[in-house]
Amino acid sequence: MNRNQILQIELEKLKTRRLNAEVRAKRALLIARDIPEFCKLDDEIRHLQLLLSKEENAKKINQLKKQIETLKKEASAVLTKNKFDSKSLQVNYHCKICNDTGYVNGKICKCLDSAIQRELIKQSGINNQLNFTFAKSDNKIVNSNKSLDKAYKIAEKYVAEFPNFKFPNLVFMGDVGAGKTYLLECIANALIEKMHYVVFSTAFDLNKTMINAFGVPFGERQSLLSPIFECDLLIIDDLGSEPVLKNSTIPNLFTIINERQRNNLPTIVSTNLNYEEIQTRYGDRIMSRLFNKRTSLAIPFVGKDLRQNTK
Numbered sequence: 001m002n003r004n005q006i007l008q009i010e011l012e013k014l015k016t017r018r019l020n021a022e023v024r025a026k027r028a029l030l031i032a033r034d035i036p037e038f039c040k041l042d043d044e045i046r047h048l049q050l051l052l053s054k055e056e057n058a059k060k061i062n063q064l065k066k067q068i069e070t071l072k073k074e075a076s077a078v079l080t081k082n083k084f085d086s087k088s089l090q091v092n093y094h095c096k097i098c099n100d101t102g103y104v105n106g107k108i109c110k111c112l113d114s115a116i117q118r119e120l121i122k123q124s125g126i127n128n129q130l131n132f133t134f135a136k137s138d139n140k141i142v143n144s145n146k147s148l149d150k151a152y153k154i155a156e157k158y159v160a161e162f163p164n165f166k167f168p169n170l171v172f173m174g175d176v177g178a179g180k181t182y183l184l185e186c187i188a189n190a191l192i193e194k195m196h197y198v199v200f201s202t203a204f205d206l207n208k209t210m211i212n213a214f215g216v217p218f219g220e221r222q223s224l225l226s227p228i229f230e231c232d233l234l235i236i237d238d239l240g241s242e243p244v245l246k247n248s249t250i251p252n253l254f255t256i257i258n259e260r261q262r263n264n265l266p267t268i269v270s271t272n273l274n275y276e277e278i279q280t281r282y283g284d285r286i287m288s289r290l291f292n293k294r295t296s297l298a299i300p301f302v303g304k305d306l307r308q309n310t311k
C-alpha cells in the first residue's frame with residue numbers, strides 16, 4: 001500500500017467513527033425527547049437558535065445567546081431530575097481537535113497523521129521493540145566510537161536531505177554489533193516520521209518474500225512485491241545472512257536493486273561481508289550496482305560490540 005492508499009483508508013475509518021458518534025448522540029436525543037418537559041425546552045432552544053442564525057444586530061445576538069444558555073441549563077436540570085445523562089446528547093468525537101474529520105484549517109490533524117505513521121511503521125516490518133531514533137540515541141555510545149559518529153552524521157544529513165542526498169544509496173559495511181542496524185532504524189524512523197514510505201527488511205526476510213511471491217497468483221504477487229519495488233526507501237539489513245538459493249536469491253536481489261536504481265528510488269544495505277566476500281557471493285553485476293561511484297556511498301563501521309556496551 002502506498003501512502004495515499006493508507007490515507008484514504010484512515011479517512012474512511014475516521015468517517016465511520018464520526019458518523020457513529022453523531023448517530024449515538026441523535027439516538028440519545030430521541031430518547032430524551034420522550035420527557036415532555038425536556039421536549040418543550042428543546043423545541044424552544046431550536047427555535048431561538050434558528051433566530052440567532054438569522055439575526056444581524058449585535059445586541060440582539062447577545063440577548064438570544066443568553067436566553068439559549070439559560071434554557072440549556074434548565075433542560076439539563078430536567079434531564080438530571082429524570083436520571084438522564086445529559087452528556088450523552090453531545091457528540092463524543094474521538095479527536096476533539098478535528099472532530100474526527102482528519103483536518104484542521106486545511107491541515108492534516110495529529111490524529112490522522114499518527115494513524116498513517118503507525119500504519120507505515122507496521123508495513124515497514126520494523127520491530128517496534130528495537131525502535132531506535134535519533135532523538136533517543138545515546139550520545140555516549142555514538143561518541144565513543146569514531147566510525148559510528150561519522151556514520152551517524154552522514155545518516156542525519158541523509159535524512160535531512162532525503163531523497164536528494166548526494167548518494168541516494170548507502171552501504172553500511174562492518175563488524176557485527178558495530179551499530180549498523182541501530183543506525184538503519186534511526187534513519188527508517190526519522191523518514192517514516194516525515195511521512196515517507198519506508199520498507200525495512202532483513203535480507204533473510206526479503207529473500208523469503210521474493211520466493212513466496214513467485215508461488216502465488218499474479219494479483220497477490222503484485223501486492224507482495226510492490227512495497228519492495230515502489231517504496232520511497234528500501235532498507236535491506238544484514239545482507240549475507242540469507243541462504244543463497246540457486247536461480248532465485250541472486251537474480252532476485254539484482255532485479256530489486258537494478259529496478260530501484262532505474263526508477264531513481266534509493267536503497268540502503270547493511271552487511272557484515274567485506275568487498276571480496278560480496279564479490280564472491282553475489283557476482284559482478286550486483287557488485288557494480290551496490291558500489292556505483294556516482295550513486296552509492298559505502299560507509300565503514302568498525303569497533304566494539306555496541307550490544308555489550310549498552311548492557
Ligand SMILES: [Zn+2]
Nearest residue numbers: 095098109111
Ligand atoms: Zn484529529
